[in-house]
Amino acid sequence: MPDIVVYPDSPSFIDGAANFIVDIADQSIAERGRFVIALSGGSTPRPIYARLASADYRDRVEWDKVHVFFGDERCVPPDDARSNYRMTYEALLDHVPLPTDQIHRIRGEIDPAQAALIYEQELQQLFRTAAIPVFDLICLGLGDNGHTASLFPGTASLREKERWIVPQYVEVMTTWRVTFTAPLINAARHCAFLVEGAGKAEMSQRVLEGPYQPDVLPAQLIQPVNGELHWLVDAPAAAKLHFK
Numbered sequence: 001m002p003d004i005v006v007y008p009d010s011p012s013f014i015d016g017a018a019n020f021i022v023d024i025a026d027q028s029i030a031e032r033g034r035f036v037i038a039l040s041g042g043s044t045p046r047p048i049y050a051r052l053a054s055a056d057y058r059d060r061v062e063w064d065k066v067h068v069f070f071g072d073e074r075c076v077p078p079d080d081a082r083s084n085y086r087m088t089y090e091a092l093l094d095h096v097p098l099p100t101d102q103i104h105r106i107r108g109e110i111d112p113a114q115a116a117l118i119y120e121q122e123l124q125q126l127f128r129t130a131a132i133p134v135f136d137l138i139c140l141g142l143g144d145n146g147h148t149a150s151l152f153p154g155t156a157s158l159r160e161k162e163r164w165i166v167p168q169y170v171e172v173m174t175t176w177r178v179t180f181t182a183p184l185i186n187a188a189r190h191c192a193f194l195v196e197g198a199g200k201a202e203m204s205q206r207v208l209e210g211p212y213q214p215d216v217l218p219a220q221l222i223q224p225v226n227g228e229l230h231w232l233v234d235a236p237a238a239a240k241l242h243f244k
């Protein structure tokens with residue numbers, strides 16, 4: 001069973017998520033001397049990233065020991081308004097003393113297959129292993145259609161067993177994405193869904209309590225092999241859950 005934490009409102013959800021990330025950072029740095037995190041995109045995490053960059057939080061993280069990756073990216077240039085990198089840069093990365101060579105962005109502006117390969121090589125270089133990398137924390141969102149990262153319903157990337165990062169054409173959005181695969185996500189020490197708003201209540205209930213149908217609800221694929229699964233949700237998003 002995932003560890004589900006329900007926050008009464010948006011401010012406590014944002015603070016709760018920021019505290020959660022700081023706690024895992026502290027733990028990871030204490031145990032391994034560094035914190036390797038993959039950030040989620042979309043709109044939900046922006047205020048959480050901004051909170052982490054605020055005076056209340058930024059001095060609580062040893063940023064020189066942090067490596068930031070992205071769980072997925074839209075295949076657009078880094079200055080494009082749809083870029084997850086741009087959103088994260090504006091909300092967090094531009095405001096904290098994180099060495100630039102420890103910001104590992106997906107090159108959304110180049111060929112998606114090439115971008116995926118380059119990102120896998122970057123992981124091999126950092127983790128110095130051909131074995132599947134073990135992130136300290138992978139943050140995830142929940143799409144209205146049950147997707148997470150860029151693992152969309154009915155797409156080939158859902159059946160990937162070997163690759164860590166793949167390009168994925170998303171028919172419903174007529175666009176390319178580059179995404180972490182379920183095997184890479186499920187190798188992490190901590191996976192955390194950050195889910196906010198009444199609009200996510202039904203999908204949260206279906207993913208957490210409904211029948212297992214990952215081809216329809218890809219978020220159900222996220223079941224860490226040796227790690228912990230966390231759901232940080234606000235009360236409106238948790239409104240339809242039975243076991244909270």
Ligand code: 6PG
Nearest residue numbers: 041042043044141142143148149
């Ligand atoms: C992306 C994300 C995606 C996102 C969900 C939820 O690039 O869009 O990584 O998986 O997390 O779509 O998005 P919202 O937070 O905007 O609802």
